Amino acid sequence: MLHSKIVRFLLLSIFVFQGLVLNAQHKSKNQLQELSKYIGTWYGAENINDVDLGKNPKIKMVVKPTIGFTNGLQVEVFESRENEWKTILVELISYDALTDKIIAKGINEKNECFIGKGAFYENNLWIMKDENLNGEHISTVNFNFLSSSEVVLKATDSLDKELWGIKYIKQNPKDKNIGIQLVSVKDLMEENPEKTLKQLGRMGYSYVETFVYKKGSFYNYSPAKFKELVEENGMRFLGSMTFYNPIDKSNKEIEKWWRKTILDHKKAGVAYISTSNNDIKNIKNLEDLKKYTSYYNKVGKMCKDAGLQFVYHNHKDEFLSIDGEVFY
Template sequence: MKTVISLVIFLNALVSFAQENYSLSSQKERLRQYSGQWVSTINPSTDSVAKHPQIKMSSLNNFNNHSLTVKVLQKDSVNQYHPILQEIIGYDRGTNTIFAAGHNAEGAFFTGKGSFPSENNWTMQDKDLNGNNTMKVDFNFQNYTDVILEGLDTNEKSLWKTRYIKNNPKDKNIGIQLVSVHKEMLKNPEQTLIQLGRMGYSYVETFVYKNGGFYDQSPTQFKAMVEKAGMQFLGSMTFFDPEDKNDDVAIHTWWNKTIQDHKKAGVEYLSTSNSKLKGIKTIKELQEYSNYYNKVGKLCKENGLKFVFHNHADEFLKVEGVTIYDYLLQNTNPEYVYFQSDVYWMQVAGVNPVDYFKTYPKRFISWHVKDYKELGESGKIDFKDIFNYQEIAGVQYILSEVEDYSFPPLFSVGLAWEYIYYELLK
């Protein structure tokens, strides 16, 4: 079975959804908005893209994100693409400016210097190698996946205007947990999904199943909205924890409706977590939970879905000398219950996820890969080593979380996609 790799940006169930007002304060941070794969729109007044766009642009990060290598290709009459411009654009710490050097297909070289006067606007003044001003280029970022460029001559007359839409590749099947952009989804789910699809995300996992739907949309409506954004709706976190784990009527009633709603939406798996584990005092209670999860997993399997248990840190507490997580792994049926290892919470709990992958091979079809803020920034979690154990773990969906932010959430999830795509999935 083909491995589906899922990046999930996910805040844990108990966190408040109130978010601070983050910003991109430095020139270096603002320049990173321009990283990625881009294509030109049909015309600058629309964000619609033709089947064969006129221009394709690749803008890749170098040297600890201080510079971008940019290559621009143009389509000919038979839809073949040829290079027309290549340059390096970087942030110069000494002058706190953006500097560029490049050449076109005719061999004309140029340099450029400029800055971001605001988060959304960027101006570069190009010069030839004799030091003469040639063209000024204004960049206007509509959002993190949409930018309008305009070239102006020395008299400020417009020479050309192009609009680029981010079009990062989806070949590594990276997904996102929408709780990472919860505020944005509540405000404008359609436009938020469109940006996520452009960033390179292949599918989404939700956290807001309520009243039989998602973000005030029916299952079929939300599925259509996700697919319109170029993604799939593959996973959903759901929560139901009956007081009586032997109340089969209540269990079947809630889960059967939940399963049918999610089947209409086309999901592949349902996941759950449990905030009450720290209150468990006996092995008997642990066994009741194991029995309950087996029942739910069996219902899911009978309906063509997978059921996945997601951990936080409480799972590594002990009950009567037994680690809760180990007990659940040992006492749930592998045919019915899979596990979604959250590597961040494992690190918080003081355990190494690799040890679990080795001890319980093929049980972890899903991972949550999360750092203390943006992915890969803390240096506390050895993600590259963890990613060596995908096959042993049995992973099909790799999910990454951003629990806290240094930047605006939509910018941060773009950085997370880049880290997974370029650094972890070789």
């Protein structure tokens, strides 16, 4: 009798402690937005501390939204068996606006159903408590998002004993052939190009366009090294945006700069060089405008002769008028 009371007291103490820990954590303000972190194709790392995937992952998880772009996530977990992916768990995870919680309902390959409830907290933590249909606790699962493409899952029982753990690394398919202009992640590229390119490759991007080429390098990497870095992450270095102001420059200076620039871009393996001009709005007459068009035509010919395309990236200023004529 005394023993059973002690056990009940200990269990109650553990639940109270867990509740205090959760209360100490601050819930994220936008649960629905947080849920989008889970979307994608993920593979299980061989070990929980691995930073990259092995050659033959044993676990795959595909998470797709079914309502809008972020809600009603359909989750399917597969295990590799005899060189085939076999479904071992199916789950529907949703944000419930009434309770401001994340709700999950699922079934495993043993035909055991479960219901989970939880929330996202600060510091990229997501906690779900799973029960069977008799209301009995199965596990508490902590999802620790290390980055946009890495999440560690750890499950514990009611006594806080670890049941299992796995690290998922996102590796979205590249079948949509989507590229990204790296100005979209300008600060991240300047801070850590290698880490940023790794994340972009895992997200499923196929191509990158740089911003910008400076002093013969891309983000302080040589053309050949940056090309190698992009390709290591499963992408192609497709294009580059660069700038050179021809004002007050001699033809000799212009040709010298562009010859070096084109040579560097050939080493980088790009298909095209693009540019734009923020001084267009300051043009006062057609004669000045023609100086720019002659300059760009000349650069275009130099690129063409070298086997590259030359692209002009316009803004709204190119649609202004001068002497009754639109620039474009």
